[in-house]
Amino acid sequence: MTDRNDTFEKLAQQYKQETGIEVTIQLFAPSDSYSQKVIAAAQANVLPDIYGILDKKSIVADFIKAGLAADLTDAMEADEGSWKNSLYDKALADRRFEAGNIYGVKPGIYGVPIDVTNEQMLYNKKLLSKAGIKSPPKTFDEFIKDAEVLKRVGVTPFVSGWGELWLLDCFASNYAFNIMGEDKIFATFRGEVKYTDPDWIKVLSIFAELRDKGALIDGIVTKGNKYAEQDFALERAAFGFNGSWCVNVYHDMNPNLEYGVMPPPPISTAYPLKIWGSAGSSFVVNAGSPNKDKAIAFLKWLTAKEQQEVLSRETNNLSSNKQTLLGVSPILGEFAEGMDQSTHPNIWPLNEDPSVSEAFDKGIQDIIIGEKTPLQVALDV
Amino acid sequence: MDSKAKAASIFKDNLQNFLFVLPALAIFCTFYIYPFYKMINLSFYDWRGIGPMHFIGLENYKELLGDKLWWDSMWHAGYITLIALVFQNPLAFALALACDRQIRMKRFYRVVFFIPPVLSQLVVGLIWNWILNPEMQNGQYIGLLNHYLFAWGLPQLVHNWLGDPKTALTTIAIVNSWQGFGWGFVMFLAGLQTIDKQLYEAAKIDGAGAWKTFTNVTVPMMLPVMLVVMILTILGCMQVFVLILAMVNEGLVNHTDVPVTRIFSAMQNTNRFGYACAEAVIFGMILVCVSFMTKRLSDKAKQV
Numbered sequence: 251m252t253d254r255n256d257t258f259e260k261l262a263q264q265y266k267q268e269t270g271i272e273v274t275i276q277l278f279a280p281s282d283s284y285s286q287k288v289i290a291a292a293q294a295n296v297l298p299d300i301y302g303i304l305d306k307k308s309i310v311a312d313f314i315k316a317g318l319a320a321d322l323t324d325a326m327e328a329d330e331g332s333w334k335n336s337l338y339d340k341a342l343a344d345r346r347f348e349a350g351n352i353y354g355v356k357p358g359i360y361g362v363p364i365d366v367t368n369e370q371m372l373y374n375k376k377l378l379s380k381a382g383i384k385s386p387p388k389t390f391d392e393f394i395k396d397a398e399v400l401k402r403v404g405v406t407p408f409v410s411g412w413g414e415l416w417l418l419d420c421f422a423s424n425y426a427f428n429i430m431g432e433d434k435i436f437a438t439f440r441g442e443v444k445y446t447d448p449d450w451i452k453v454l455s456i457f458a459e460l461r462d463k464g465a466l467i468d469g470i471v472t473k474g475n476k477y478a479e480q481d482f483a484l485e486r487a488a489f490g491f492n493g494s495w496c497v498n499v500y501h502d503m504n505p506n507l508e509y510g511v512m513p514p515p516p517i518s519t520a521y522p523l524k525i526w527g528s529a530g531s532s533f534v535v536n537a538g539s540p541n542k543d544k545a546i547a548f549l550k551w552l553t554a555k556e557q558q559e560v561l562s563r564e565t566n567n568l569s570s571n572k573q574t575l576l577g578v579s580p581i582l583g584e585f586a587e588g589m590d591q592s593t594h595p596n597i598w599p600l601n602e603d604p605s606v607s608e609a610f611d612k613g614i615q616d617i618i619i620g621e622k623t624p625l626q627v628a629l630d631v
Numbered sequence: 632m633d634s635k636a637k638a639a640s641i642f643k644d645n646l647q648n649f650l651f652v653l654p655a656l657a658i659f660c661t662f663y664i665y666p667f668y669k670m671i672n673l674s675f676y677d678w679r680g681i682g683p684m685h686f687i688g689l690e691n692y693k694e695l696l697g698d699k700l701w702w703d704s705m706w707h708a709g710y711i712t713l714i715a716l717v718f719q720n721p722l723a724f725a726l727a728l729a730c731d732r733q734i735r736m737k738r739f740y741r742v743v744f745f746i747p748p749v750l751s752q753l754v755v756g757l758i759w760n761w762i763l764n765p766e767m768q769n770g771q772y773i774g775l776l777n778h779y780l781f782a783w784g785l786p787q788l789v790h791n792w793l794g795d796p797k798t799a800l801t802t803i804a805i806v807n808s809w810q811g812f813g814w815g816f817v818m819f820l821a822g823l824q825t826i827d828k829q830l831y832e833a834a835k836i837d838g839a840g841a842w843k844t845f846t847n848v849t850v851p852m853m854l855p856v857m858l859v860v861m862i863l864t865i866l867g868c869m870q871v872f873v874l875i876l877a878m879v880n881e882g883l884v885n886h887t888d889v890p891v892t893r894i895f896s897a898m899q900n901t902n903r904f905g906y907a908c909a910e911a912v913i914f915g916m917i918l919v920c921v922s923f924m925t926k927r928l929s930d931k932a933k934q935v
Contacts, residue, residue, distance in 0.1 A: 282899055285899070286898070286899065289680045289681060292681050293680070293681070305902075308679075308902075309679065309680070309681065309902060312679055312680075312681040313681055313682075315683075316682050404767075404770055406766065406767070413879065413880030413881055414881060415881060415900065467766060468765035468767075468791050468794060469764075469765050469766070469793060469794040470794075471794065471883060471884065472793055472799075472878075472880050472882070472883050473880065474880040481766070485768075486766060486768045486773070604900060604901040608896075608900050608901060612884050612885060615883070615884045616884050619794065619795070619796060619884065621796060621884070
């Protein structure tokens, strides 16, 4: 997020010139620290007029129930829903609570997405070509074969920041959708299907196979995403797994990097593979703020086509405004294509218990370092 | 002066003294006592950091007693502390002894030895991450350590130091000691310089050799400093956190977890603030007990 500081500053100055209202923007990284900062500010009742909640939907619900997030539905629906209709629906869903939602929150829209993002695989064209691979793999088997070829020519096949559990969870979730479909996943979350089910074992076995075939970069389970981004940008690995924000990051690190985007290659034809994708950053208006209306007006201005074009062009992120989405760079366009097959925990009807998720993700790390088998992990979870 | 007037004067004096102490007391209560009370209070609740709090009594503590990962993390912190006590402090003492003598460039050494602790743990973690990087590019090891091990004909020693459960914790413990010995060095050096030189002269006149002088003069005179360094080492190492975060991110599965990373994880990954507070309370109590025991042991050693 901090890589967008200059552009936000510029937009804030422009807003002051147009309306006379001064907007101070503070960006923080990494997201873990930011989340703690926002929770601490909420506890001390010193939240700013506009802020973001980079956390699970259940936590967003807690903010709403504590009266800290304003319901923006009226503003969104005004003028025949012009604001709402201008925004990408999947991004809005991130902060939308439907009637009868499991969190017990009053139905409404509680956030404004300023961009959309999805997580996909990336491939380095030069390194694939060096290994004689003409096109990126279409199936998981092809991917494994490519990994073996890459390994033979001394190229590390795959890198990702799997020291960060959410990214690992995202990758595993993609394949869970592909192998068993969403009904079975949600049945697992409800406790009706066990993790020892053969389909879940198959999901876990993917990581064992990646390990056994030498597809993963050394030290992947302790690698933060910043390091993984550096590795891919500096051409230390042929494939990566990252979110669409990486376009800006890679551009800053290596403007000459030649790469393409692809969804993780499916391992099964039983169900479509889904990728995670939704709002990148959603801004929430502090319900208790004396500047609530001004804050809403600013967000409306910020998500209008003109400003979104500036944000998209200068920060290389996918805009949340549908009209802007049409004119993005080719590489962002490839990411944008993935939105059709995207899903996200924030729009699922229910989520797994965080302690179970943590055990599952740490179990995958155990498989990768060769300490446990998929079955052992499934039994532990 | 009658007794009434005397009592009034004493009261006035006490009030005056109290008013002088009041600002410091207020700050202490606001920033130490109240948060401490709040932490203990929260440990009896089920709370996600925001929203309603549910009183659950001692449930968090009961769960904590059976939490294997928590007690493993305590052992990991103990291991890091042990490495520091066994290697870091003796090294710091030895270097302080060397620099206390008339050696060439001793000022230079003093500065060099004090550089690591001046650096933030984050910077140290990042530097060592680069040194220990296990990756290869174009047939060359990126990490400095593996690069030189390979270049010096020791390819069998090339290793993924932070990615292997067998070596990750020890590697972190060594880096922690590398960073921490500078503090001990400075304190030992300051302690050595306060020893009265006449004691050494007297020992020399009595015919004591270097070893006798060291064991009968230097060590006894340095015992209070050693105790302080030992307690600070224990407290510092048990609470190591940023270094681990910088070196292995969220951890090598659970092999590099220490109590503070568990507390952080309870808040960050599972949003269990009440449980995190219970962990913090237990951890704080253990640290107080360890410090108390160290002090008692040291007092006994002094008497002997």
